[in-house]
Amino acid sequence: MELIQGLLVQGVQMLLVLVLAPGLVGLVRKVKARLTRRRGASLLQPYRDILRLMRKEVVLAENASWLFRVAPYAIFAATWVAAALVPSFATGLQFSWTADLIAIVALLGSARFFLALAGMDVGTAFGGIGASREVMIGAFAEPAMLLTVFTLALVAGSTQLSVVAAFMASPEVGLRVSLGLALVALVIVAIAENARIPVDNPATHLELTMVHEAMVLEYSGRHLAMIEIAAALKLLLYVALVGCVFLPWGMAAPGSGLAAHLVGLAAFLAKLAGGAVLLAVFETAIAKMRVFRVPDFLGAALMLGLLGTLLLFVSRSL
Amino acid sequence: MTALEAGLLLAAGLLALGPAGALVAQRTGGAAIVSGASAALATAFVAVGLWALLAAGPPVRTVLPLGLPWIGAHFRLDALSGFFLVVLGLGGAAASLYGIGYMRHAAAPGRVLPFYGPFLGAMALVLLADDAFTFLVSWESMSLLSWALVVSDHRDAEARRASYVYLLMAGLGTMALLFAFGLLAGAEGGYGFEAIAAAERGPEVTAAILFLMLLGAGSKAGVVPLHVWLPLAHPAAPSHVSALMSGVMTKVALYAFIRVVFDLLGPVAWWASPVVIILGAATAVMGILFAIVDGDAKRILAYSTIENVGVILVALGLALAFRANGMTALAALALTAALFHVLNHMLFKSLLFMAAGAVLSATGRRALDALGGLIHRMPVTAVLTLVGVTAIAALPPLNGFASEWLLFQGILQSPGLPQPALQLLLPATGGLLALSAALAAVCFVRFYGVAFLGRPRSDVAAGAVEADRWSLAAMAVLAALCVLAGILPGAAVDLIAPAVGQAAGGRVPPQLGNPWLTLVPVAEVQSSYSGFLVLVFTTASAMTAAWLVHRLASRRLRRGPAWDCGFPLADPATQYGAGSFAQPIRRALGGTLLAARERVEMPPPGDLRPARHAASTEDLAWTWLYLPVAAGVGALAARLNGLQFLTIRRYLSLVFVSLILLLVGLAVWN
Numbered sequence: 001m002e003l004i005q006g007l008l009v010q011g012v013q014m015l016l017v018l019v020l021a022p023g024l025v026g027l028v029r030k031v032k033a034r035l036t037r038r039r040g041a042s043l044l045q046p047y048r049d050i051l052r053l054m055r056k057e058v059v060l061a062e063n064a065s066w067l068f069r070v071a072p073y074a075i076f077a078a079t080w081v082a083a084a085l086v087p088s089f090a091t092g093l094q095f096s097w098t099a100d101l102i103a104i105v106a107l108l109g110s111a112r113f114f115l116a117l118a119g120m121d122v123g124t125a126f127g128g129i130g131a132s133r134e135v136m137i138g139a140f141a142e143p144a145m146l147l148t149v150f151t152l153a154l155v156a157g158s159t160q161l162s163v164v165a166a167f168m169a170s171p172e173v174g175l176r177v178s179l180g181l182a183l184v185a186l187v188i189v190a191i192a193e194n195a196r197i198p199v200d201n202p203a204t205h206l207e208l209t210m211v212h213e214a215m216v217l218e219y220s221g222r223h224l225a226m227i228e229i230a231a232a233l234k235l236l237l238y239v240a241l242v243g244c245v246f247l248p249w250g251m252a253a254p255g256s257g258l259a260a261h262l263v264g265l266a267a268f269l270a271k272l273a274g275g276a277v278l279l280a281v282f283e284t285a286i287a288k289m290r291v292f293r294v295p296d297f298l299g300a301a302l303m304l305g306l307l308g309t310l311l312l313f314v315s316r317s318l
Numbered sequence: 319m320t321a322l323e324a325g326l327l328l329a330a331g332l333l334a335l336g337p338a339g340a341l342v343a344q345r346t347g348g349a350a351i352v353s354g355a356s357a358a359l360a361t362a363f364v365a366v367g368l369w370a371l372l373a374a375g376p377p378v379r380t381v382l383p384l385g386l387p388w389i390g391a392h393f394r395l396d397a398l399s400g401f402f403l404v405v406l407g408l409g410g411a412a413a414s415l416y417g418i419g420y421m422r423h424a425a426a427p428g429r430v431l432p433f434y435g436p437f438l439g440a441m442a443l444v445l446l447a448d449d450a451f452t453f454l455v456s457w458e459s460m461s462l463l464s465w466a467l468v469v470s471d472h473r474d475a476e477a478r479r480a481s482y483v484y485l486l487m488a489g490l491g492t493m494a495l496l497f498a499f500g501l502l503a504g505a506e507g508g509y510g511f512e513a514i515a516a517a518e519r520g521p522e523v524t525a526a527i528l529f530l531m532l533l534g535a536g537s538k539a540g541v542v543p544l545h546v547w548l549p550l551a552h553p554a555a556p557s558h559v560s561a562l563m564s565g566v567m568t569k570v571a572l573y574a575f576i577r578v579v580f581d582l583l584g585p586v587a588w589w590a591s592p593v594v595i596i597l598g599a600a601t602a603v604m605g606i607l608f609a610i611v612d613g614d615a616k617r618i619l620a621y622s623t624i625e626n627v628g629v630i631l632v633a634l635g636l637a638l639a640f641r642a643n644g645m646t647a648l649a650a651l652a653l654t655a656a657l658f659h660v661l662n663h664m665l666f667k668s669l670l671f672m673a674a675g676a677v678l679s680a681t682g683r684r685a686l687d688a689l690g691g692l693i694h695r696m697p698v699t700a701v702l703t704l705v706g707v708t709a710i711a712a713l714p715p716l717n718g719f720a721s722e723w724l725l726f727q728g729i730l731q732s733p734g735l736p737q738p739a740l741q742l743l744l745p746a747t748g749g750l751l752a753l754s755a756a757l758a759a760v761c762f763v764r765f766y767g768v769a770f771l772g773r774p775r776s777d778v779a780a781g782a783v784e785a786d787r788w789s790l791a792a793m794a795v796l797a798a799l800c801v802l803a804g805i806l807p808g809a810a811v812d813l814i815a816p817a818v819g820q821a822a823g824g825r826v827p828p829q830l831g832n833p834w835l836t837l838v839p840v841a842e843v844q845s846s847y848s849g850f851l852v853l854v855f856t857t858a859s860a861m862t863a864a865w866l867v868h869r870l871a872s873r874r875l876r877r878g879p880a881w882d883c884g885f886p887l888a889d890p891a892t893q894y895g896a897g898s899f900a901q902p903i904r905r906a907l908g909g910t911l912l913a914a915r916e917r918v919e920m921p922p923p924g925d926l927r928p929a930r931h932a933a934s935t936e937d938l939a940w941t942w943l944y945l946p947v948a949a950g951v952g953a954l955a956a957r958l959n960g961l962q963f964l965t966i967r968r969y970l971s972l973v974f975v976s977l978i979l980l981l982v983g984l985a986v987w988n
Contacts, residue, residue, distance in 0.1 A: 054871035061880035077860035120767030124882040128894020136902035146752035
């Protein structure tokens with residue numbers, strides 16, 4: 001019975017993240033539009049875009065190799081598996097022991113690796129510029145992320161997300177300075193990893209400053225659709241991660257009934273909506289920074305992560 | 319016949335391949351026979367090593383009447399040497415298999431074949447040696463034979479310079495080892511490893527030996543700042559020898575470190591471990607930074623070897639820290655991570671050096687900026703290389719990630735250490751390791767993206783042909799092992815366990831009984847990782863997604879010119895190249911660490927000269943350490959040169975004065 005419930009929760013989680021991800025992107029765009037006094041496209045527009053792209057013919061550059069055609073599916077799969085392992089509405093995921101937080105971060109690293117390779121494949125200047133900048137951002141974001149993981153592991157005694165979430169929901173945590181620092185570091189990493197302002201502009205085209213969009217410039221049709229879904233899934237993953245670690249309230253414990261799971265679902269939707277609004281407000285309020293300022297921005301996250309860890313050693317109560 | 323005798327016979331066989339190689343080098347097919355024979359002998363070494371690991375009995379010892387009369391040469395086979403024999407056998411077999419095809423179009427096989435087999439044999443003898451004399455003789459033979467292989471292309475001035483620097487550094491390393499073994503033997507002078515392990519020594523002597531080992535084994539393994547010879551010498555050798563030097567010889571050096579520091583030295587104080595950890599972290603970050611800014615395919619791989627040695631050294635330092643505090647199980651975890659990474663690095667680095675060799679044979683070029691688009695011309699090599707770069711970039715579900723993940727788990731256990739210095743150092747080290755892993759991904763996106771993807775940047779790249787079947791077979795074996803070690807990390811950890819148990823005195827829990835091949839280093843509630851399930855899940859979801867999209871949405875496809883924002887440029891030089899891809903990292907991190915400078919020459923308006931942009935980096939170890947020493951030696955030599963042109967009267971008085979001085983010295987001494 002427990003196994004069946006675990007499998008069910010896992011299955012629902014996999015479908016849920018897939019279904020909700022474009023909606024999250026739509027919500028961020030809608031709020032951003034309202035903040036700039038525009039009406040904005042419907043919340044469903046990302047779904048329509050993806051369906052339209054799916055049905056369109058793929059126009060492939062003449063010298064594109066098989067890697068260019070396989071990469072979108074590989075990127076989608078790695079991101080989807082990673083997103084399916086971050087507890088969203090319930091902590092009792094059947095396969096949460098498959099990969100701990102370090103492995104989830106590394107799975108996203110695999111997705112980035114193949115995206116950067118695909119950017120290099122056609123042999124254009126834009127693909128290369130995007131790939132080289134994306135891997136630089138990754139090179140600074142990953143250590144910052146690991147130090148955040150370190151802080152969490154020190155507090156919760158585990159890198160297993162289900163265990164961390166259950167611990168964070170328990171009353172023994174209390175308010176800690178280290179967790180606050182880790183939260184700020186994680187948010188900075190999330191902004192950089194998802195190519196949001198001020199690191200990159202998701203709405204840009206034909207600009208020398210673009211990073212993610214430059215890499216996927218040669219993609220069209222169903223390939224582009226897969227990459228768009230993967231990008232949306234990654235955004236959802238980071239919001240779910242912040243939610244499950246820092247706002248673990250409402251998540252259904254393993255073995256609890258249907259009502260608890262419905263509460264968990266409602267809480268997850270509320271967390272997503274809250275995350276989308278905050279992201280939109282932040283993006284509207286801030287200007288994009290120069291590419292070579294990004295290492296400073298992420299360096300701040302790195303220092304905050306390190307500071308959070310060191311504080312834990314200096315004083316166990318902070 | 320015991321396994322040890324079998325191993326010694328195999329080593330003797332490899333040594334005998336030297337004269338045989340010299341005899342048949344000029345015949346057609348001679349190279350293939352010698353390479354095939356060394357492949358067979360190396361494969362047999364894998365069996366010997368596995369036997370030593372699986373039997374897990376007490377060490378087997380024997381004395382051969384070789385070397386010094388009345389003393390003989392002592393040999394021993396135990397789990398630790400068994401594990402390294404497996405690494406040596408796998409790497410040697412793959413390199414020899416590759417050599418069958420590669421040596422066919424070698425310019426002068428007579429300069430490679432006589433040294434190749436004995437090089438493998440000497441490395442095996444280092445692993446089997448059981449007294450300091452045998453060990454040092456084998457070590458020095460290994461150095462000299464690999465030197466001969468480096469200088470095999472002696473017409474190339476760069477190879478000559480590389481071999482010269484290598485010879486100097488190898489001499490320095492052996493000298494450090496000589497002193498280390500001298501201190502180990504102590505005043506009584508027992509040179510057998512059994513006597514050394516039984517002897518007692520004070521903490522100062524222990525520390526001195528540890529630092530001498532860091533100098534001696536570290537210079538061979540490429541620890542910063544002793545690394546300067548490695549990126550010169552490893553690439554200069556023929557490609558399968560480069561694979562051996564980077565994949566296996568650096569591991570033999572690490573074996574020497576582990577054997578002495580963990581097995582022979584006895585307890586080491588905790589304060590020695592931060593030195594090892596800091597050196598390792600610096601080596602990892604500096605190695606991969608050098609790799610990112612370099613433009614030569616084989617030199618990039620050599621620099622990346624330095625990075626991986628740094629990662630292993632951090633794991634060894636961590637194991638020392640845990641062991642000094644009596645935390646045996648955690649010391650075993652860190653040492654498992656180190657040994658697992660030793661195996662993994664041998665697999666993917668050999669694979670990548672062979673791929674670089676295949677590209678070199680096909681195009682004649684090592685510079686990334688002369689390559690491009692090889693995925694179309696060399697499809698099989700491209701797939702196998704992709705496995706290698708994914709593994710070395712520490713990405714799941716391949717093997718490089720599995721061992722780095724284990725190391726991170728070890729670092730996450732560091733709060734249990736009582737010393738505040740270590741508690742503060744290790745999180746920062748974890749950050750540096752994550753940085754070097756992420757930079758490795760940068761490095762190998764660049765390596766693969768510039769060489770294999772995009773459009774060809776030269777005519778030779780456009781006309782490249784696929785490598786021969788032997789080379790492809792060797793690379794395929796290594797790629798398959800990379801995947802296997804990635805999805806079955808538990809099997810590898812269990813296999814390593816006897817060697818770890820011998821050196822660290824403990825072991826991680828057995829892994830093969832875990833459901834779904836999961837790796838659980840400490841407890842499942844703390845952390846677990848299943849490379850097998852990650853592979854199954856990602857493959858299944860990718861296949862399902864592709865099938866659904868093609869079935870339900872659209873499968874139409876049309877080829878057209880590249881879009882490139884509407885301005886596709888025909889010249890392949892407009893692609894991103896090796897230098898431009900490195901630019902963001904060079905600017906962000908290279909300013910101080912690599913002394914990176916960019917110079918723009920902009921002619922005044924009206925001047926018809928083109929504007930120029932030049933970027934430069936330098937190795938600060940050369941500038942601040944080696945060049946001053948070299949300048950000092952040169953100045954001293956120039957000064958002493960004057961002594962050659964004196965009159966006989968002055969020579970006589972010189973002799974007289976030095977005689978007096980020596981006598982006075984003797985009188986004071988007594």
